[in-house]
Amino acid sequence: xxxxxxxxxxxxxxxxQTITPTIPxxxxxxxxxxxxxxxxxxxxxxxxxxxxAEPSSPEAQNFVILFEQADPVNPDDLSAIVYLxxxxxxxxVHTATGALTNMSVQSSHPIMTALLSAGGxxxxxxxxxxxxxxxxxxxxxxxxxxxxxxMSPSSFCDLWSFISARPAAxxxxxxxLDNGNFRAVWKNPEGERVAxxxxxxxTVGFVIFTQARSLGKMMRIAGVQTVRQVPAHIAAADAxxxxxx
Amino acid sequence: xNGEPIPDPDHVLRHVKARFMQGEDIDGSxxxxxxxxxxxxxxWMEYYRNRTPDEQLQLIRKTFPLKPNKKDKFVKLNVxxxxxxxxxxxxxxxxxDFIEDGDEQVPSHCLMTGEPDIDDLVADLLTDCILEKYPxxx
Numbered sequence: 001x002x003x004x005x006x007x008x009x010x011x012x013x014x015x016x017q018t019i020t021p022t023i024p025x026x027x028x029x030x031x032x033x034x035x036x037x038x039x040x041x042x043x044x045x046x047x048x049x050x051x052x053a054e055p056s057s058p059e060a061q062n063f064v065i066l067f068e069q070a071d072p073v074n075p076d077d078l079s080a081i082v083y084l085x086x087x088x089x090x091x092x093v094h095t096a097t098g099a100l101t102n103m104s105v106q107s108s109h110p111i112m113t114a115l116l117s118a119g120g121x122x123x124x125x126x127x128x129x130x131x132x133x134x135x136x137x138x139x140x141x142x143x144x145x146x147x148x149x150x151m152s153p154s155s156f157c158d159l160w161s162f163i164s165a166r167p168a169a170x171x172x173x174x175x176x177l178d179n180g181n182f183r184a185v186w187k188n189p190e191g192e193r194v195a196x197x198x199x200x201x202x203t204v205g206f207v208i209f210t211q212a213r214s215l216g217k218m219m220r221i222a223g224v225q226t227v228r229q230v231p232a233h234i235a236a237a238d239a240x241x242x243x244x245x
Numbered sequence: 246x247n248g249e250p251i252p253d254p255d256h257v258l259r260h261v262k263a264r265f266m267q268g269e270d271i272d273g274s275x276x277x278x279x280x281x282x283x284x285x286x287x288x289w290m291e292y293y294r295n296r297t298p299d300e301q302l303q304l305i306r307k308t309f310p311l312k313p314n315k316k317d318k319f320v321k322l323n324v325x326x327x328x329x330x331x332x333x334x335x336x337x338x339x340x341x342d343f344i345e346d347g348d349e350q351v352p353s354h355c356l357m358t359g360e361p362d363i364d365d366l367v368a369d370l371l372t373d374c375i376l377e378k379y380p381x382x383x
Contacts (some may be wrong), residue, residue, distance in 0.1 A: 173268075218334065
């Protein structure tokens with residue numbers, strides 16, 4: 001077991017509030033899966049900033065995600081994801097994204113159960129899909145700024161929840177829409193696709209193209225559903241294979 | 246003449262922002278109505294009928310009214326193929342058409358109309374019809 005190490009975060013986007021955390025993290029926590037670790041802010045280190053801070057609601061609980069980019073070889077890559085429950089008072093900030101983001105989820109969300117049982121903090125090794133989506137979102141945020149588009153924090157949070165719940169999923173292409181929503185698309189060379197526009201507030205606009213092999217015909221459906229219900233639509237359309245490797 | 250349909254054998258270009266593409270993949274969001282649009286804007290290549298496709302592209306770039314970013318693209322569709330594909334494959338058999346709408350500044354401008362409307366499925370179906378992609382800025 002290696003001793004505690006310091007991880008500092010870097011800035012992706014500029015925002016309205018700044019903190020300077022240094023985070024001592026026990027390295028065994030990076031072995032994967034849900035796990036807790038020693039973590040404290042010491043008021044030093046690299047600057048992080050806020051952009052996608054989602055407002056809280058009475059039915060929801062808040063936590064903060066710190067996206068760590070501490071890989072010396074690939075500094076743009078995501079090296080760890082730190083989840084902090086706001087209720088535990090470990091950080092006194094409402095700062096967010098790029099490097100730090102606030103997320104608000106229903107109290108029944110599995111992340112909340114895990115966070116509470118781990119004492120309010122979790123450090124996870126990012127899955128390949130999380131790493132790829134994070135990298136892509138960083139690119140999209142820059143393009144959105146160029147186009148003077150404000151991306152939706154709620155859309156980001158729903159996208160992040162969706163892919164985080166599917167660690168074995170294949171990596172989608174992700175796009176930033178004019179309305180500030182993120183759209184994730186899984187396609188194959190046969191023209192089949194699952195396209196999910198995360199519209200915020202747990203709502204998803206979906207477009208699904210799947211080949212009905214028995215009919216030799218492409219079937220197409222579109223609609224709007226809740227984030228919770230949309231996997232059932234994907235399964236019913238026999239399109240689940242597009243989300244798996 | 247404005248209001249006339251573009252002939253089926255002709256081609257149109259759509260300006261697609263870099264946010265709507267990843268690698269070689271162009272997303273259907275590049276074919277959605279923008280905030281200030283009621284129909285979808287395209288440029289008609291064969292407006293410059295006696296020019297080569299390269300020259301047509303150059304002339305469209307030269308008169309394009311927006312300021313494209315470095316990574317943006319123009320994507321090319323065949324008018325007849327796009328109309329047939331949407332009508333054949335859309336579950337509600339929606340129809341689209343391409344209508345001349347040029348003016349002095351942008352003589353090649355044309356509009357894609359949709360009946361009864363242009364929805365996300367129409368937009369995604371149009372990505373199946375992309376023939377070529379060109380950098381918006383050479």
